[in-house]
Amino acid sequence: MNEFLILAINPGSTSTKVAVYQNTKSVFLKTIRHNSDELVRFKRVVDQFEFRKDVIMKELEDADIDLNKLSAIVGRGGLIKPIESGIFTVNDSMKKDIENAIMGEHASNLGALIADDIARSLPNAKAYIADPVVVDELQDVARISGHPKFERISIFHALNQKAIARQYAKSLDKKYEELNLIVAHLGGGISVGAHYMGRVIDVNNALDGEGPFSPERAGTIPAGQLAKLCFSGEHTFEEVKLMIKGRGGMVAHLDTNDAYAVEMKAKSGDKKAQLIQDAMAYNIAKAIGQMGVVLKGRVDGIILTGGIAHSTYLVDYVRDMVNFIGPVAVYPGEDEMQALAINGLMVLRGDVLPHEYK
16 A cells, blocks of 8 residues: 655644644644744734744754655645535635635635645645535525525534544444534534534534634624624724634633633632533533434434543533433544545545545
């Protein structure tokens, strides 16, 4: 069996993760932290391109990684046009949409740009993205909101949800496409998706305004109260946006986005911390219940994943509410780097063909 060397790049809001895999075996993994002073000088996310690329190249050089041996470079996909699930070749259309921020700005947008720039200087490597947050497999009825000016859109943790769902299916000696699953990614943002035979037919917009509240996002909030706040004259548009994403959810209630710290406060007797922690778990469970209805009760498994799934207390709270729907499996944390590499490997082995972004 051929051995392939694959570079995975995952830019986040305050870090850049870079890894090299020999097929599925990690041979190099590094998380580069960026403090606010380093990033505040950049007006737009795309302006960070050279800075982020340079720190990646330095880390690879220091680790004596021979870039000429790379067969693929897979970047985390960002906010591009809604696309189907899978792996996409980075092309000029994709780069143009990222540079113009057609769906908004996020550090993940840099994944494709950096991957493509590095690949262009190498003899054999091609650049790809895989399962970006804009993967859209919603059934038509799920797109309709209560007003024609507002359409429900699919923005969620597609890369981790799909990877963990496949891992769970493998544990049952089944194919992902044979199962009905509910997957809840519990992190800085929380997304809960209904996976019907390999397609996510319904999921909350985990970025800016739907679903359970999370450590830093408000999730679904009362629309009438929000409208009144917007026209009160007390807050700017940017301030309201921050209440919804960035300073919403747990951080708005408790002035911290550290779910573990909140759990420790609750254990020490802090009643407010206990209430907010329970409310977040309660809302996660409610969202899982909604997706159980979407799947008409035919649920082969409920999967809890993401960083907050390390919390035994929260997992037990959610399990107690939802285990009547289906068996609950817990995959704490996320391994998006390996998921990127596995997608690249599937292309290199010819198991799947890369899609063309249009």
